[in-house]
Amino acid sequence: MADPARAAKMADRIKVIIAKRLERGIKDPRLGFVTITDVRVTGDLQHASIFFTVYGTDEERAESAAALKSATGMLRSEVGKNITARLTPSLEFIPDGIPENAALIDSLLAQARDRDVAVAGQAATAQYAGDEDPYVKPRDIAAEEEAAGFDDDDDGIDSEEDIDGEPGDDDGEEEFTFESPEATGERPSSS
Numbered sequence: 001m002a003d004p005a006r007a008a009k010m011a012d013r014i015k016v017i018i019a020k021r022l023e024r025g026i027k028d029p030r031l032g033f034v035t036i037t038d039v040r041v042t043g044d045l046q047h048a049s050i051f052f053t054v055y056g057t058d059e060e061r062a063e064s065a066a067a068l069k070s071a072t073g074m075l076r077s078e079v080g081k082n083i084t085a086r087l088t089p090s091l092e093f094i095p096d097g098i099p100e101n102a103a104l105i106d107s108l109l110a111q112a113r114d115r116d117v118a119v120a121g122q123a124a125t126a127q128y129a130g131d132e133d134p135y136v137k138p139r140d141i142a143a144e145e146e147a148a149g150f151d152d153d154d155d156g157i158d159s160e161e162d163i164d165g166e167p168g169d170d171d172g173e174e175e176f177t178f179e180s181p182e183a184t185g186e187r188p189s190s191s
Contacts, residue, residue: 031067051096
């Protein structure tokens with residue numbers, strides 16, 4: 001069964017062991033200034049991928065990669081002596097793409113800066129194609145009707161006044177209310 005926590009712990013331990021061994025030096029003149037950037041161990045703890053970078057030219061990177069490949073057996077023995085696993089994982093050295101990725105990111109950032117400067121130059125001399133504020137504002141229909149002399153409803157009468165001109169008057173009409181027979185004390189007829 002794969003135990004990711006155990007694999008991560010072993011990867012950290014292998015990284016330290018390999019880095020210390022490279023610090024002490026390997027008797028290979030091709031090996032340059034190598035930095036171990038990451039180690040990943042498979043879940044079954046049988047294989048370790050060791051990522052490294054080399055400070056220098058492309059030629060120095062290629063020579064250092066060849067030196068690490070030839071020293072893989074010796075480095076695996078070193079790992080086997082210093083870990084408490086039943087089996088020593090196989091080692092694979094993989095050049096890390098950090099320098100290339102960093103150079104690519106730097107070039108992309110430079111392009112973005114150049115484009116920002118060009119856009120800022122265009123924006124400084126730009127003019128509106130239409131009105132400065134092209135967005136339609138919501139209409140205030142009540143204000144428009146009031147300005148045109150219209151009232152709120154279609155009966156032609158101002159809503160503040162009734163027919164006789166008195167506000168709040170109900171034109172003398174009698175108000176009708178319904179009362180149930182129980183409320184008036186009458187007995188309902190049973191027909």
